Amino acid sequence: MSDNSNIFDVTEGNFDELVIAASLQQAIMVDFWADWCPPCRALTPVLEKIITETDSTLQLAKVEVDDNMHLAGRYGLRGFPTVILFQAGEERGRFSGFKPQAEIEAFIEQQLNL
Template sequence: MASELVFAFTDANFEAEVLQSNIPVIVDFWATWCAPCKAIAPLIDTIAQEYDGKVKVGKVNVDDNPNIPSKYGVRGIPTIILFKDGKVVDQVVGAVPKSQLEALIKKAL
């Protein structure tokens, strides 16, 4: 991961890092073989920097952590899900533009 502000969420730490977070969390479900996931990665880094302290940003590798994507019905990647207070607020699927991610974040701020 390019930015130190982008967390690596796993099946093991998801509850503590995402569901129990006191700020909204953006979770990018991705895989190393996914070209659109690679295309959106710099945007995820930018969002993490611009919203540092307001929103936690992280990624779940779906190949290494199959339980979380299954629990949240992730069928295509990249899928980006916004969590607030331990609940799903909204989600988008695909390599979306920055404006769409910012609109997603505004729902939680």
């Protein structure tokens, strides 16, 4: 886990407050991951690098799916990692699997119309 305050863990208990409600003020990317998933472990440093480079314009919430299966079900996740971008309390877009930094940055720009 990074020491960047824009990168944080969330659970079923605080997801609505820390992601849905907070996305009214700032876009939040949610990484649904599992420790047993090699693509998840490969994606984490890429996402953290992007968040660190965005200078607080985007936050990253991390959800460990084995401990938060209801959230995975709530969003109909079929594979991991899955990343969902929330803004204004709503899902703006998602992708699954490992992606290189340039593709993720293009996804963010497209979803947020940057």
